Amino acid sequence: METNGSDTNLRHTQSPAIRRRIILFPMPFQGHINPMLQLANILHTQGFEITIIHTEYNSPNHSNYPHFTFNSISDRLSEIENHLPMKANAEALYFVKYLNISCVDPFRGCLAGLLEKYGEGSIGCLITDAGFYFTQAVAESLKLPRMVLRTSSVSCVLAWGVLPFFPENNYFNLTKEDPNYESSAPEFPVIKFKDVAKMTTNPDGMRNYVTNMISHMKASSGLIWNTFKELEEPSLETIVQQFSVPSFALGPFHKYFPASSSSLIEQDKTVLQWLDTQSPKSVIYISFGSIAHITESEFQEIAHGLANSGFPFLWVVRPGIVSCSNWLESLPEKFLESVGDRGRIVKWAPQQEVLANPATGCFWTHCGWNSTLESICEGVPMICSPCFGDQPIDARYVSDVWKIGVYLEDGFDRVEIKMAIKRVMMDEEMRERINSFKEKVNSSLEEGGSSHQSLKRLVDYILSFCN
Ligand code: UDX
Numbered sequence: 001m002e003t004n005g006s007d008t009n010l011r012h013t014q015s016p017a018i019r020r021r022i023i024l025f026p027m028p029f030q031g032h033i034n035p036m037l038q039l040a041n042i043l044h045t046q047g048f049e050i051t052i053i054h055t056e057y058n059s060p061n062h063s064n065y066p067h068f069t070f071n072s073i074s075d076r077l078s079e080i081e082n083h084l085p086m087k088a089n090a091e092a093l094y095f096v097k098y099l100n101i102s103c104v105d106p107f108r109g110c111l112a113g114l115l116e117k118y119g120e121g122s123i124g125c126l127i128t129d130a131g132f133y134f135t136q137a138v139a140e141s142l143k144l145p146r147m148v149l150r151t152s153s154v155s156c157v158l159a160w161g162v163l164p165f166f167p168e169n170n171y172f173n174l175t176k177e178d179p180n181y182e183s184s185a186p187e188f189p190v191i192k193f194k195d196v197a198k199m200t201t202n203p204d205g206m207r208n209y210v211t212n213m214i215s216h217m218k219a220s221s222g223l224i225w226n227t228f229k230e231l232e233e234p235s236l237e238t239i240v241q242q243f244s245v246p247s248f249a250l251g252p253f254h255k256y257f258p259a260s261s262s263s264l265i266e267q268d269k270t271v272l273q274w275l276d277t278q279s280p281k282s283v284i285y286i287s288f289g290s291i292a293h294i295t296e297s298e299f300q301e302i303a304h305g306l307a308n309s310g311f312p313f314l315w316v317v318r319p320g321i322v323s324c325s326n327w328l329e330s331l332p333e334k335f336l337e338s339v340g341d342r343g344r345i346v347k348w349a350p351q352q353e354v355l356a357n358p359a360t361g362c363f364w365t366h367c368g369w370n371s372t373l374e375s376i377c378e379g380v381p382m383i384c385s386p387c388f389g390d391q392p393i394d395a396r397y398v399s400d401v402w403k404i405g406v407y408l409e410d411g412f413d414r415v416e417i418k419m420a421i422k423r424v425m426m427d428e429e430m431r432e433r434i435n436s437f438k439e440k441v442n443s444s445l446e447e448g449g450s451s452h453q454s455l456k457r458l459v460d461y462i463l464s465f466c467n
Helices: 030-045 077-083 091-102 104-118 135-141 154-162 193-199 203-218 229-242 270-276 296-309 335-342 351-356 369-378 391-401 414-426 428-445 450-466
Strands: 021-025 049-055 068-073 123-129 146-150 188-192 222-225 247-249 283-287 313-316 343-346 360-365 382-384 405-407
Touching (some): 021 030, 021 104, 030 049, 049 104, 077 091, 091 104, 091 203, 104 123, 123 135, 154 188, 154 203, 154 229, 154 391, 188 193, 188 391, 193 391, 222 229, 229 428, 229 450, 270 313, 270 351, 283 351, 296 414, 335 343, 351 369, 360 369, 360 414, 369 391, 369 428, 391 405, 405 414, 428 450
Parallel strands (some): 021 049, 021 123, 123 146, 222 247, 283 313, 313 343, 360 382, 382 405
């Protein structure tokens, strides 16, 4: 697969004499660790020294990054051990809120220690995940500029910023019977009420999280986005107007460095040999990322849909994705015998390599932002089954705005699934549209392209803190 890691365009622009250190702090979830460590690698190629602070939970593998220094901090998650691993989509908010409290003292102690160790003038800035909003106050108290990495789409932050997350307004518990269910939300018309209802079962908790995240993004020294201008230009323009701090869209990060080295679960690479035996654009790849959960009946509808589609498939069934089962116990009877060699099921796949394989014809995804970007970069059209959070927003953009996928809007039903698979596999115009984005991604990363320019601006901006 193509990566730009050794691209001379991205090589060091600083002389060794002015190398500065950047401290980065990712949220401990796969979809957040990947882009933060990719960003760290990108900044390292620009001449910065890198220190990563991380929680004990989901610690990155230090040996994959001998060029970084790591500091682990206590997260006190062991005190709520019964809640690990997460068993339901709604628990993610609970974890994030807990970490924003439990990490304050350990993080402050660690950061103060690093400032003392390296000397104040040698640290350019702190870059933390937008979800770690508590770090803004810590950075201010230590007089260190904090920049924010937001790992979702820009459009997601805009939508969340205007949607009224008030339990009493009924946006979040609309059912199919409600006359507004299919209508656009007036605050953000790209999104339908039915999408909003999927975002959370805890609107109060979501309001608290979104309000904190956005207000501390606005108070930061700047925003870094894993997106590219050609994909989200109108949203980026609005963000620049609404947030009076500089914004830098230099993604997709994984095009500089693949995510495999930050994978928390071992990737089953044997699937690549199997893919090599399949016809071009014939295989459906199915994965719902690292934290989404589905019910047993949804799992079974997926299995029936795949069996009935007739296409070969590679299905990532993460252990625990169905809360009540360990792995494959909930498959319909005789499913494995009936699909035979046409189907492969694994616990975790080398996703970027799978998407880049010529045999992959479609990606049935939960629309996590990393998965969405990775699919766009390889020109693979999508079937969208968002589970929670930012995913329903990404699904709506994929299907209605960019028109590069089909949204299974009404959940998992074997008949709808079979139709969606057929449509995505056969729709040549959809494939052309996503291939055109793929070309735009590549141009944006070349010398003079939008992401390349944004990276240069970001480097200059961070260096300006050091003067
Ligand atoms: C989480 C949220 O759920 C998501 O909505 C948000 O946008 C980012 O944080 P996650 O659900 O894990 O992320 O999904 P996603 O953003 O798609 O990230 C998953 C990452 O894991 C991708 O980089 C993907 O390449 C990788 N992956 C996934 C694998 O390496 N192997 C797999 O089998 C599946």
